[in-house]
Amino acid sequence: MNTNLKISNVTKIYPGCVANDNISLEFNSGKIYALLGENGAGKSTLVKILSGVIIPDEGKIYLNENNLKLNSPLDAKKNDIGMVFQHFNLFETLSVFENLIIDSDEQRESVREKIDAIMKKYNFSVDLDIPVLNLSAGQKQKVEIIRCLIRSPKVLIMDEPTSVLTEQETSELFLSLKKFSDEGILIIYITHKLKEVMQLCDEVAVMRRGKLVSVSEIKNENIESLANKMVGQNLKTIKKKKAKTSSDQLIKITNLNFTSEDPFETNLMDINFSVNRGECLGIAGISGNGQSELFQVLSGEIISEKNSIEFNNNYIGDLSPQERREYLMAFSPEDRLEQAAIPQMKIFENVALNNFKSSNFFNNGLINENKIKEHSKKIISDFNVNTDNIELKSQFLSGGNLQKLIIGRELITSPDLLICFNPTWGLDVGAINYIHETLIKINEQNKSIILISTDTDELLKLSDKISVIHKGKLSKIMNSEEVTSEKLGILMGGAN
């Protein structure tokens, strides 16, 4: 049976921002549709309207000519619209099965049979009786998909589904989506990754700043044309020049171990590596394999043995992050709003958190506001942060601007080593480009980088050497020229 979904003149206005400006789109089953746009383009708002989470100010939704009243997620479900959210909507402490039955009115046994049938049909394997927090991101997503499939949806919306998946998991997901599409489910695929659109979809709608920019068939597009539509200007492609090989060792990690008391953390086992001046060491891996523990050990959030970390001929394994900063290390953690900045504090206050003895931010225990503000203004202009109001609370900065501010805060003291963890996670193309350029510039100034990232493209682009972390162990360190993303994928999966 054919499914036709029509969005007609949908508008949603937030204070100071038009998230969706008079959007009209039409979808038919049998095809996979991409909804493409940068962060903040309004794609998530649009699909949240389709799934009943957000109520539009104006406009109508029609499913097979029926005008739908979507006032709650329940209404969307009743009308056979299923949605897999970007940030999983799962209950971490409940079991997989409990997560799946929570919105079902049927008997537990009959739901279990249904789930088993779905898993068999699509070749999913998830243990139903363990808590969700023990699952990998890919498995969590399968749980979300199964939850939609139980209701045999007509429409399935996927919001940035691959941001947490490995290459292997991504290709599995694409196979499943194609299968769903063949079975007559209308698929709407939201992403800002161009490669995926080209690979998976039949038609693409591009959004920019709340407006629909274009609707076209994939066969008439290529990556460059889509990128330009998405960003609204021509993007320059950046490439790293081959670094001059230096043998001047900056940091050396020897026999580093970390055993966590928290059973949900990963233990680090026998980590050994070194980074020379001017070099970028990339550390790849599927998230949850010890990256965050490694970052914390390197940054001093977790203290280790004094001799396990040698930096600039000093043993610093037992120093705190602040003390390590004094030795000219800098850190950009993964979670911008939780770890790198305090969301409720103003920009200049966040800048003051990086307090160096030399920066004179404090006089006899009093805050030297002028000094800090001056310093903040310099960061904002040097690092292209798109605001001129340093009194703004940092939670109101977009992800890209916040990341620029954080990187800027770390770099303004010109540290010898920057350790960053997923620095471009969730950012749009423009911001990613800027961050990448900045990182390349650091290496050109003969400073070093340790780049822990789950984005293999980024690692291949920026690193001189690459290693893969799997279950808390590092693979051997390879020169990035001899590595391909396929090879990384295999190592990330745990094979040798």
Next chain:
Amino acid sequence: MIIDINFIGLIIASIMASAVPLILASCGELITERSGVLNLGVEGMMIIGAISGFALMTVTGSLIIAIFGAMLAGVLISTIFAFLTQTLITNHVATGLALTIFGIGISAMIGKNFVGIPGKEFPVLFEGLKDTIPLLGPILFGHSIVFYFAFALPFITSYFLKKTKIGLIVRAVGDSPESASNQGINVRLVRYACILYGGAMSGLAGAYLSMIYTPQWIENMTGGRGWIALALVVFSTWNPIKILIGAMIFGGLTIIQFHMQAIGVRIPVQFLTALPYIVTIIVLVVISRDSRKIRLSTPSSLGKSFHKDN
């Protein structure tokens, strides 16, 4: 010295009786907290229940009206808390503390006219069976209906949370109100219901104190039991069965230290009085050490306001 075996039975029964208000209030608060709401007003709701029960009993003469009236009073005062924290999105901790202060104050005011009035005798069940079995007879028989309800409650609560649909929804809301809301669950409604239920159980716990345990009204007669109930919930890691264990230890040590003081054991009174508090917490911490289980049973959103943005 020969100790009558039935005397030991009586001591155990008195320990159980002193555990009743703790079990009731804790199991109520446990449901509230499992939905992600931290209500520190247990002491206040309990004392409101105590004065309401006693006053209604004195005025109407009906025990049934008094018991249900006390529960209703608990519901009403917790409605204030629910309205403030869920509708006006105030801070849970501050609102809960205010509730306790309010409860203690207003109960003292209403209670002025009821000081010194003798309570009524509350009917007990299975009185005749008390002497049929040695030791167990006095433990099992001859108690009020509230007593039996209290000892069934941890098991009912456990079953409710693990096996029923509504229990699952309560846990889901406590785990992630955002996800629950996106799944079409009315988070505010669930939390209101859980807060009101907690209020009813605290009210009942208070009524048990003023109508059954020591049938009279004394100002501030809950004497910190509401705070102990709160501590039991946390230190039991939100497990109703462990609440039962904790309440028994606390009740047991309270009774035993009374006897020790009476016999004249040479330990400072202050230490004896403090003993139940310290030992209960130590025991609960020791039996709840499994960090994996703690992670799984702690409501992740506890005490955090949820505001559905549109």
